[in-house]
Amino acid sequence: MPQRELAVIRSFMFTPAxxxxxxxxxxxxxxxxxxxxxxxxxxxxxxxxARDDVVAAFSGSQRDCLHYVRINSVETEFWRDDIQATVxxxxxxxxxxxxxxxxxxxxxxxxxxxxxxxxxxEAGCLDILPIIETAKxxxxxxxxxxxxxxxxxxxxxxxxYTLDLDYEWSADEDVLAYARARLSHASRLGxxxxxxxxxxxxxxxDARFTASAQRGRKFGFxxxxxxxxxxxxxxxxxxxxxxxxxxxxxxxxxxxxxxxxSGSASIQLDGYFIDYPIVYKSQRILALAALLNEPRVS
Numbered sequence: 001m002p003q004r005e006l007a008v009i010r011s012f013m014f015t016p017a018x019x020x021x022x023x024x025x026x027x028x029x030x031x032x033x034x035x036x037x038x039x040x041x042x043x044x045x046x047x048x049x050a051r052d053d054v055v056a057a058f059s060g061s062q063r064d065c066l067h068y069v070r071i072n073s074v075e076t077e078f079w080r081d082d083i084q085a086t087v088x089x090x091x092x093x094x095x096x097x098x099x100x101x102x103x104x105x106x107x108x109x110x111x112x113x114x115x116x117x118x119x120x121x122e123a124g125c126l127d128i129l130p131i132i133e134t135a136k137x138x139x140x141x142x143x144x145x146x147x148x149x150x151x152x153x154x155x156x157x158x159x160x161y162t163l164d165l166d167y168e169w170s171a172d173e174d175v176l177a178y179a180r181a182r183l184s185h186a187s188r189l190g191x192x193x194x195x196x197x198x199x200x201x202x203x204x205x206d207a208r209f210t211a212s213a214q215r216g217r218k219f220g221f222x223x224x225x226x227x228x229x230x231x232x233x234x235x236x237x238x239x240x241x242x243x244x245x246x247x248x249x250x251x252x253x254x255x256x257x258x259x260x261x262s263g264s265a266s267i268q269l270d271g272y273f274i275d276y277p278i279v280y281k282s283q284r285i286l287a288l289a290a291l292l293n294e295p296r297v298s
Contacts, residue, residue, distance in 0.1 A: 011236050013026055031226065033068050037070045038054065054085075074099075079111075094112060100137040106149060127150075133157025153222070157198055198216070199225045
């Protein structure tokens with residue numbers, strides 16, 4: 001049955017559902033989640049047939065990563081049948097591209113619920129990952145996040161976003177700052193988990209990818225969409241607490257607990273002023289580290 005307990009997903013690795021060799025290899029690269037794509041990476045003539053490829057690949061793979069499928073946009077004729085054809089015990093979640101309103105998201109959620117029921121799955125067991133990737137979607141992010149859906153996190157699509165606005169997507173990624181901020185704020189308002197950051201199209205530029213992932217982390221993102229195997233270990237490292245961060249957080253919590261026991265709620269540690277917000281941040285780092293040490297799937 002689908003695994004719903006895993007909260008920490010750092011790396012989502014895309015691969016076209018209709019490329020057998022890529023699909024075979026994608027389960028071996030260490031991604032937290034694999035997304036078999038029915039949307040942008042699949043030609044129109046092959047979209048229907050690729051649904052069977054999704055089921056075959058996920059049914060035959062070991063459960064050492066989470067299984068997601070990206071359906072086609074609700075603006076197309078394909079999305080409902082994408083859901084009906086691919087939902088089953090082999091699936092953990094559905095990625096929904098180009099989400100621009102709460103109304104559209106809830107329509108997709110109803111279709112997924114119908115497919116879960118038809119497949120004999122527990123209601124609400126499948127994760128839904130909306131990709132926000134247009135100006136309209138970014139402006140509606142708070143509405144979407146607070147719509148009362150089962151959604152637990154957003155993803156950001158920088159490629160379609162910059163296309164929509166005719167932005168120049170340069171290495172400094174300044175044009176993505178507004179959208180990243182909107183998505184992190186909306187996620188907080190909706191009580192969602194940290195959002196997942198955009199892909200980087202330059203697959204042979206690890207330095208650019210690393211810088212992009214680090215910017216995403218600074219904006220409160222919890223992971224990244226990947227399109228090349230080399231990006232997965234970079235993502236997993238950047239969105240995991242480092243040994244130095246864990247050591248510092250441990251020292252902060254221990255020192256503050258000792259100070260608090262003696263009646264003080266603010267101290268200095270190694271030149272840093274420490275009070276409750278800093279302690280809470282340190283506790284969050286330690287909690288994330290503990291979650292990452294747990295088995296990824298059952």
